[in-house]
Amino acid sequence: MPRAKKIVPTPSVVEPNVAIYADKLTFSYNAKSTSGKRALTDISLTINRGEFVALVGHTGSGKSTFVQHLNALMRLQQGSLNVLGHDLAQKKPNLMQLRKQVGMVFQYPEYQLFADTVLEDVCFGPKNFGVPASEHEQLAKKAIELVGLDFEEVKNKSPFDLSGGEKRRVAFAGVLVSEPQILVLDEPTAGLDPQGKKEILQLVRKLNKEQGVTVIMVSHDMNEVYENADRVIVFRDGCLVYDLPPQQLFRLENEIEDMNLEVPQVAAFCNVLEQAGITLPTCHNVEEVFAALCALKEGSNA
Amino acid sequence: MSETTQQNVIIELQNATYYYKTFAEDGTAVQDIGVEGVTLSICEGDFVALVGHNGCGKSTLAKLLNGLLRPTNGKVLVSGMDTADKKCIFDIRKSVGMVFQNPDNQRVASIVEEDVAFGPENLGVPSAEIRERVYKALEQVNMVEFAHSAPSRLSGGQKQRIAIAGALAIQPKVLVLDESTAMLDPLGRKEVLAVAHQLNKQGMTVILITHFMEEVLDANKVIVMNNGHVVSQGTPMEIFTNTKLLEEVGLRAPRAVQLSHLLHQAGFAVTDNNTDIKMLGGEVCQELKR
Numbered sequence: 001m002p003r004a005k006k007i008v009p010t011p012s013v014v015e016p017n018v019a020i021y022a023d024k025l026t027f028s029y030n031a032k033s034t035s036g037k038r039a040l041t042d043i044s045l046t047i048n049r050g051e052f053v054a055l056v057g058h059t060g061s062g063k064s065t066f067v068q069h070l071n072a073l074m075r076l077q078q079g080s081l082n083v084l085g086h087d088l089a090q091k092k093p094n095l096m097q098l099r100k101q102v103g104m105v106f107q108y109p110e111y112q113l114f115a116d117t118v119l120e121d122v123c124f125g126p127k128n129f130g131v132p133a134s135e136h137e138q139l140a141k142k143a144i145e146l147v148g149l150d151f152e153e154v155k156n157k158s159p160f161d162l163s164g165g166e167k168r169r170v171a172f173a174g175v176l177v178s179e180p181q182i183l184v185l186d187e188p189t190a191g192l193d194p195q196g197k198k199e200i201l202q203l204v205r206k207l208n209k210e211q212g213v214t215v216i217m218v219s220h221d222m223n224e225v226y227e228n229a230d231r232v233i234v235f236r237d238g239c240l241v242y243d244l245p246p247q248q249l250f251r252l253e254n255e256i257e258d259m260n261l262e263v264p265q266v267a268a269f270c271n272v273l274e275q276a277g278i279t280l281p282t283c284h285n286v287e288e289v290f291a292a293l294c295a296l297k298e299g300s301n302a
Numbered sequence: 303m304s305e306t307t308q309q310n311v312i313i314e315l316q317n318a319t320y321y322y323k324t325f326a327e328d329g330t331a332v333q334d335i336g337v338e339g340v341t342l343s344i345c346e347g348d349f350v351a352l353v354g355h356n357g358c359g360k361s362t363l364a365k366l367l368n369g370l371l372r373p374t375n376g377k378v379l380v381s382g383m384d385t386a387d388k389k390c391i392f393d394i395r396k397s398v399g400m401v402f403q404n405p406d407n408q409r410v411a412s413i414v415e416e417d418v419a420f421g422p423e424n425l426g427v428p429s430a431e432i433r434e435r436v437y438k439a440l441e442q443v444n445m446v447e448f449a450h451s452a453p454s455r456l457s458g459g460q461k462q463r464i465a466i467a468g469a470l471a472i473q474p475k476v477l478v479l480d481e482s483t484a485m486l487d488p489l490g491r492k493e494v495l496a497v498a499h500q501l502n503k504q505g506m507t508v509i510l511i512t513h514f515m516e517e518v519l520d521a522n523k524v525i526v527m528n529n530g531h532v533v534s535q536g537t538p539m540e541i542f543t544n545t546k547l548l549e550e551v552g553l554r555a556p557r558a559v560q561l562s563h564l565l566h567q568a569g570f571a572v573t574d575n576n577t578d579i580k581m582l583g584g585e586v587c588q589e590l591k592r
Binding site: 058059060163164165190191192193194195196220222223260261262265266268269270271272273276278286289290293294296297300 | 354355356357403457458481484485487488489490513515552553554556557558560561564565568570579580582583584586587589590591
């Protein structure tokens with residue numbers, strides 16, 4: 001394995017509507033030692049602003065390593081990477097600006113709450129990004145209301161006195177308060193009950209559809225991926241192996257099962273129908289499938 | 303329920319109540335309901351799924367089962383022993399093994415076999431027997447080949463199976479899995495569930511706490527909790543067809559059950575409450591091609 005770093009500046013052709021551009025991005029842990037482990041190999045992709053992309057793959061496939069590049073928690077070793085116009089091949093990209101624009105919600109983000117009050121916790125970002133103190137409360141109020149909590153009710157509470165679902169929403173608010181243009185979510189619904197999952201996903205969809213936030217969601221729940229994402233990127237052993245809309249990807253049932261991923265229920269259903277020559281319009285969830293089937297039946301009876 | 307009447311009751315809760323003590327802003331003590339007035343019995347060999355939204359009291363209930371918490375009111379009996387009776391607590395904890403959500407929080411040693419041996423060592427089991435128990439437990443979770451590995455280098459599912467082996471080494475009669483699959487990827491979840499079902503077939507009573515409704519389908523009994531109370535008990539099908547109940551407690555039926563129920567109600571000739579999405583697909587094809 002060549003040890004020399006080959007960082008390539010991003011070409012100037014990166015279009016303004018491109019949120020993330022990666023070309024042959026390669027990364028090894030302990031790159032300098034002989035026991036270095038390749039975590040990513042030749043990842044090339046372009047994600048446009050406003051897309052809702054799901055990133056899936058088995059544990060250890062490189063998903064987390066990849067997303068940590070997006071706000072330079074991991075620095076570029078080989079290849080090129082451009083995020084919102086920041087060329088990460090540069091020695092000193094504007095990290096503060098980048099990290100403000102790329103909001104990162106880690107797994108179980110409620111474990112990272114730390115301040116005495118919800119207000120302080122949510123204001124930590126703006127404070128460190130140098131936003132004038134007079135604006136903090138206004139920004140926090142906006143973010144806390146965005147995640148569906150009552151600002152006056154929670155602002156002076158200790159975040160540790162809230163329920164699990166509320167804590168997670170406060171953690172989300174702490175990221176959203178900086179109004180990121182890209183939101184990276186690492187298993188945002190893990191450990192939540194069905195209702196909590198639904199609420200978090202509704203929030204993410206709202207941010208994506210109404211405010212145009214680009215969403216990169218890492219998930220192990222293929223049903224959730226199918227029902228929410230416009231595009232699914234599959235990682236396997238550090239390589240990008242599929243990059244397709246969910247409706248196309250999950251037609252490949254054998255390949256999906258080979259990778260120890262599940263075929264979403266709605267996709268499995270549509271696949272059976274397709275094999276029998278019945279094609280439904282694009283359906284994301286049970287309700288849409290039901291509506292499509294009712295329409296089909298009505299049409300055939302008429 | 304004729305089947306269960308013949309079985310022996312292993313865990314019995316009689317009006318069990320647990321209040322957490324917390325303090326209001328002005329410093330006065332307040333009682334927060336953990337669980338309240340829970341009466342239920344679990345039989346030997348049952349595979350029970352315990353469901354409900356976050357904070358509904360599932361974990362409190364689990365902790366009452368082996369005396370990690372003692373009921374504020376009411377009684378919890380394990381094989382007839384009262385968890386409030388301090389003399390019985392060791393025997394109770396030997397009968398009820400627990401595995402929690404995060405595999406990294408329940409590791410005590412840096413080598414797998416030592417980790418599994420921790421339980422029996424503390425019970426003063428003779429060392430030759432410890433060895434025997436450890437290997438038997440590792441065999442039960444299909445992890446013998448990792449006996450000398452470091453737990454930190456294992457996958458989530460493997461770590462969780464080691465945690466189960468640690469519980470098995472105490473030779474419990476009941477295994478409580480408190481969201482033990484929540485942090486795992488699909489493969490890890492599959493592995494842990496397979497082990498739980500395999501143990502159940504060998505006679506172990508299993509209590510599975512989960513948010514994944516698909517995992518609930520294979521249980522023989524489901525207990526639904528809401529705000530500290532048991533609001534319903536029944537077979538998975540009885541629970542998943544009770545749409546009103548599901549809505550009230552914020553749960554949802556598995557997608558296949560939902561879709562088959564919707565279609566059945568709309569007059570499609572399909573099996574109602576079907577758990578098999580492909581079979582449902584087949585039925586719909588038949589219907590549409592007629």
